[in-house]
Amino acid sequence: MRTRFAVAAALILLGAPLGAHHGTGTYDSTKSVTLSGVVTEFAFSNPHAALYFDVKDASGKLVNWAIEMNSPGVLRRAGWTKATFKAGDQITITVRPAKAGTPVGLINRAQPVLVNGKQVLSGDRTANAID
Amino acid sequence: MRATVAGVLLLALCFGSSLHAQRGRGAAPAAPAPSVPHDPRDLSGVWSRQSRVLTMSSETPPMTAWGKAKFDAAKPVYGPRAVAGGLGNDPVMTCDPLGMPRNLFLEVSIYPMEMVHTPKRVLQFFEWAHAWREIWTDGRDLPKDPEPRWMGYSVGRWEGSEFVVQSTGFDDRTWLDHFGNPISDQARFEERYRRVDRDTLELTMTLTDPKAYTRPWVSEKKVFRLDPAHEIEELFCVPSENDAFNKRVRDPGAGVTR
Numbered sequence: 001m002r003t004r005f006a007v008a009a010a011l012i013l014l015g016a017p018l019g020a021h022h023g024t025g026t027y028d029s030t031k032s033v034t035l036s037g038v039v040t041e042f043a044f045s046n047p048h049a050a051l052y053f054d055v056k057d058a059s060g061k062l063v064n065w066a067i068e069m070n071s072p073g074v075l076r077r078a079g080w081t082k083a084t085f086k087a088g089d090q091i092t093i094t095v096r097p098a099k100a101g102t103p104v105g106l107i108n109r110a111q112p113v114l115v116n117g118k119q120v121l122s123g124d125r126t127a128n129a130i131d
Numbered sequence: 132m133r134a135t136v137a138g139v140l141l142l143a144l145c146f147g148s149s150l151h152a153q154r155g156r157g158a159a160p161a162a163p164a165p166s167v168p169h170d171p172r173d174l175s176g177v178w179s180r181q182s183r184v185l186t187m188s189s190e191t192p193p194m195t196a197w198g199k200a201k202f203d204a205a206k207p208v209y210g211p212r213a214v215a216g217g218l219g220n221d222p223v224m225t226c227d228p229l230g231m232p233r234n235l236f237l238e239v240s241i242y243p244m245e246m247v248h249t250p251k252r253v254l255q256f257f258e259w260a261h262a263w264r265e266i267w268t269d270g271r272d273l274p275k276d277p278e279p280r281w282m283g284y285s286v287g288r289w290e291g292s293e294f295v296v297q298s299t300g301f302d303d304r305t306w307l308d309h310f311g312n313p314i315s316d317q318a319r320f321e322e323r324y325r326r327v328d329r330d331t332l333e334l335t336m337t338l339t340d341p342k343a344y345t346r347p348w349v350s351e352k353k354v355f356r357l358d359p360a361h362e363i364e365e366l367f368c369v370p371s372e373n374d375a376f377n378k379r380v381r382d383p384g385a386g387v388t389r
Binding site: 024025026027043045046047048050052066068071072073074076077098099100101102103104 | 218219361365366369384386
């Protein structure tokens with residue numbers, strides 16, 4: 001899990017719309033990857049929430065991704081609750097992947113989030129999670 | 132640099148108002164009607180940030196040898212010197228207090244803050260870490276030889292319609308900002324708040340810290356907007372939850388195995 005992770009063919013590289021911006025030291029803000037998988041845990045924790053979910057890689061092996069999010073307070077203001085994701089949900093979410101190549105990402109708020117086929121969070125291109 | 136600074140924090144995931152209805156959340160209070168009379172000497176209310184620079188300004192003054200040594204020892208996880216989260220030594224990553232003025236910079240750039248007037252104090256509540264500070268307005272002087280405190284010591288007075296806050300007694304274990312700039316226990320910090328209309332609060336700051344910088348650092352103007360629809364959320368930095376986050380997100384995100 002902690003070894004370098006080859007992004008599966010199923011993932012869609014969305015290009016680098018944020019070329020003028022700079023990310024944190026952890027995430028590559030020039031990349032955006034859309035992932036689909038099954039939620040294993042949504043930690044509505046402080047100071048950062050985190051979403052964990054299983055994604056099949058190119059070989060069919062399940063890889064557990066960890067997605068960094070804002071604090072629950074910030075998320076609550078946007079209408080999130082600890083029940084926004086629950087274990088077993090099929091989700092599609094877009095992230096800025098870790099530069100280390102590990103299965104870790106920062107949510108990319110410019111893209112919508114699907115839960116069980118339904119869009120529950122619309123994309124907002126005016127303000128990215130890192131911008 | 133401005134873009135760099137703007138990009139450094141993992142900012143608000145405000146996904147639009149439609150979600151409120153989908154999640155059954157109660158309607159937010161209506162925004163105030165514009166242009167009603169206000170008392171320029173009343174700063175009460177929740178103020179949301181309009182600025183994005185997480186420090187005084189993008190022009191850092193030259194540092195002293197002491198300041199440079201502190202700066203070089205800092206491994207920030209944001210900004211132009213950023214290392215991956217699991218490799219940094221930012222005090223925020225272990226939930227240490229941000230202290231002043233760094234707590235204020237976060238409210239300037241990401242979170243809202245609330246100000247409350249009482250007869251002898253103005254209280255400032257920060258969302259990050261659920262922290263607060265008191266600004267004494269009872270005419271007292273600053274302590275002459277203060278014990279360092281995370282939030283320092285602050286006194287305020289009105290100069291016309293400007294609320295002028297002087298602070299001292301900071302704890303040099305804090306970083307000045309997210310970028311690892313230093314602040315010493317010799318620092319003097321001045322804030323000038325001006326409510327230019329009912330909905331707009333401006334803030335300029337001056338950091339005078341001869342132990343860390345060779346000249347005073349005057350901030351750019353920071354702007355807040357009155358935001359009665361927002362309430363300060365409970366954003367503690369919870370050590371146990373933060374430890375789990377470090378182990379499960381920050382460390383693997385940095386390729387670190389402990």
